[in-house]
Amino acid sequence: MSFDFVEPVVFAVLAFGVIGAGAAVVLLDRITASALLMALTFLCMAGMFVLLGAETIAAFQVLIYVGAITVLILFGVQFTKQGGDRSYALFFQKQYPLAAALVAAVAIPVALFAFSFTAPAPPPGGGDIRPLATSVFTDYAFAFEVASVLLLAAMVGAIVLTTRDERAEAARRRK
Amino acid sequence: MPVGPLGLDPLFWAPLRLIIAVALALFLVLNGALLQIYLERKIQAIIQDRLGPYHVGPFGLLQTFADAIKLIAKEDVRARATDPWFFLAAPALVFCPMLASWVVLPFAQDIVGVDLNIGLLYLTTLGSMTVLGIVIAGWASNNKYALVGGLRSAGQLISYEIPQILALVSVALVVGSLSMIDITRSQAGPLVNVFVLPFSFLIYFIAALAETNRTPFDLPEAESELVAGWLTEYSGMRWGTMLALSEYGNVTVVSSIVTTLWFGGWQGPGVDAIPLLGVLWFTLKVYGVIVVMMWIRATLPRLRIDQLMTFCWLGLIPLALLNIMVVAVLALAFPDTKIPIALASWLLVIAFIAGVPFVQRRRLALLRARASASAVRAAS
Amino acid sequence: MTVPLGAYIAVSAGLFFIGCAGVLVRRNAVVILMCVELMLNAANLALVAFSRRFGAVDQRGSVFVIFVFVIAAAEVAVGLAIVLSAYRNRPVIDVDEIHQMKG
Numbered sequence: 225m226s227f228d229f230v231e232p233v234v235f236a237v238l239a240f241g242v243i244g245a246g247a248a249v250v251l252l253d254r255i256t257a258s259a260l261l262m263a264l265t266f267l268c269m270a271g272m273f274v275l276l277g278a279e280t281i282a283a284f285q286v287l288i289y290v291g292a293i294t295v296l297i298l299f300g301v302q303f304t305k306q307g308g309d310r311s312y313a314l315f316f317q318k319q320y321p322l323a324a325a326l327v328a329a330v331a332i333p334v335a336l337f338a339f340s341f342t343a344p345a346p347p348p349g350g351g352d353i354r355p356l357a358t359s360v361f362t363d364y365a366f367a368f369e370v371a372s373v374l375l376l377a378a379m380v381g382a383i384v385l386t387t388r389d390e391r392a393e394a395a396r397r398r399k
Numbered sequence: 400m401p402v403g404p405l406g407l408d409p410l411f412w413a414p415l416r417l418i419i420a421v422a423l424a425l426f427l428v429l430n431g432a433l434l435q436i437y438l439e440r441k442i443q444a445i446i447q448d449r450l451g452p453y454h455v456g457p458f459g460l461l462q463t464f465a466d467a468i469k470l471i472a473k474e475d476v477r478a479r480a481t482d483p484w485f486f487l488a489a490p491a492l493v494f495c496p497m498l499a500s501w502v503v504l505p506f507a508q509d510i511v512g513v514d515l516n517i518g519l520l521y522l523t524t525l526g527s528m529t530v531l532g533i534v535i536a537g538w539a540s541n542n543k544y545a546l547v548g549g550l551r552s553a554g555q556l557i558s559y560e561i562p563q564i565l566a567l568v569s570v571a572l573v574v575g576s577l578s579m580i581d582i583t584r585s586q587a588g589p590l591v592n593v594f595v596l597p598f599s600f601l602i603y604f605i606a607a608l609a610e611t612n613r614t615p616f617d618l619p620e621a622e623s624e625l626v627a628g629w630l631t632e633y634s635g636m637r638w639g640t641m642l643a644l645s646e647y648g649n650v651t652v653v654s655s656i657v658t659t660l661w662f663g664g665w666q667g668p669g670v671d672a673i674p675l676l677g678v679l680w681f682t683l684k685v686y687g688v689i690v691v692m693m694w695i696r697a698t699l700p701r702l703r704i705d706q707l708m709t710f711c712w713l714g715l716i717p718l719a720l721l722n723i724m725v726v727a728v729l730a731l732a733f734p735d736t737k738i739p740i741a742l743a744s745w746l747l748v749i750a751f752i753a754g755v756p757f758v759q760r761r762r763l764a765l766l767r768a769r770a771s772a773s774a775v776r777a778a779s
Numbered sequence: 780m781t782v783p784l785g786a787y788i789a790v791s792a793g794l795f796f797i798g799c800a801g802v803l804v805r806r807n808a809v810v811i812l813m814c815v816e817l818m819l820n821a822a823n824l825a826l827v828a829f830s831r832r833f834g835a836v837d838q839r840g841s842v843f844v845i846f847v848f849v850i851a852a853a854e855v856a857v858g859l860a861i862v863l864s865a866y867r868n869r870p871v872i873d874v875d876e877i878h879q880m881k882g
Binding site for chain 1: 482484485488515516517520521523524527528530531534535538546550553557560577
């Protein structure tokens, strides 16, 4: 009795989680539920990365997406007053069948083309952290530095955008 | 696929092994929390010149057990307007990442759940998932004090993740691996890493105190602030799970990281002969660190939220970045020996400890000048 | 039997189109940001799947994923800052209402 059935079963569960939670993010009315289901999508995605043998990327996925971006979105939800938003009503419009047909025309050939790839050779052991680290810090060191500058710019920009100017607001209130 | 003991079929042994591992981790977390609550109360009592629990059992040892039974038997009070799903899910979201961290802690030479080659990264990842549970707990309580407490706690946790990770990165730079077993093995004999990288140890220890919501950084959960912060609506065993189990479990995980990275993990006299002795040394070292944390809790007052955030962003993070830069440059310049790194690290520690009074004196003078200036402006 | 590459690409395509539909259909600014994150995740999955298939010759897929993480994080931060900033002016979160640059 071999364990060959484990990988497809785990993949099926994770795929169901990803697609189901993704659909729920779009369809649900309550925005906090959407945010938490988005976190579930990210977790199932991390599981898929582990199935593909990329465990460092899976760890980064959880660290960045679940640990930081979901919290950021939840902060954004709590600082704004959310009204009702009947999302699914917009699905029942007359352009919808045309849009779905276009999507199918693109998606189905892409998926069929992807199925034509043969099974890969199993990757060498030792995990994926060493090849990844070597690539990022030697071949793509410049891109890495540019990404850091981008993050710095984003951080400064976000702070500048959300800083309240106390004196200007007090002056506006006095007027 | 491994064959189980007594020739058990791998098909049964693999899931059975998983169940045994989870049960063992849960057992360790529960008993650890029991022991640590008792230790905390006794140590605080001794430092505060009183007795602590002494009624229930010899030396009050069964006190926590009695408290746990009381918590389980408590009525499940729930406000009507709380969001049912999220209110129930939040303790699980806070507890599960902590439980999952136990799988990479190296208790002895061969006694580790899984020797992941990204063990340290895995631990930091799980540490960052707790924030989500706390925000959800604060929001689901439908209570403005809980909400603000949850947001404050989340802000504190994500801020202090940064110096924590930077300190861990500096150790990984010196050791050359993220695997917990490799890091333990790289510290041969009595020359453990605390002699090589004391500054990283200091930074990580302070950041870890903040990450586990321990005093002096326990503003979000203190009972005198914001009612009880994000835990306000939780009572009985939910509170027990969130606070006691998760927090003390987190403290144990963090102490295990400190022990593995800076104090040699399971190594000690006699481990080569009897490998199981490593568990004893590991436990002793971990509880040594925990006792120091409790000592700090009984001694230092609490920081305000703005003092906390200022200390992180304007104090710890620049120091952690400086630390990484120094360690990286020296590790590249002198790749064979660890002595320059050790020298530089100890110099930084001495500079930090000696420099704090100067910085504080200057800030006090600045505050006094600003206060007197505004008083003059108000009077005129 | 190992999972074929096409299955991962199918999941990635499905998630991408779900995210795309969400961006087009939903009117809540924060939900639109969430759906953009879903699309970025789908792209990451496709990249890692192909990187694993051709990993012996080409590691660039996995490296690119790291940069996609960085850019996604930066984009969410700035996007939320913009949403909160616009919310301060006029407390509406509906993108159909925030369509004028003035006033």
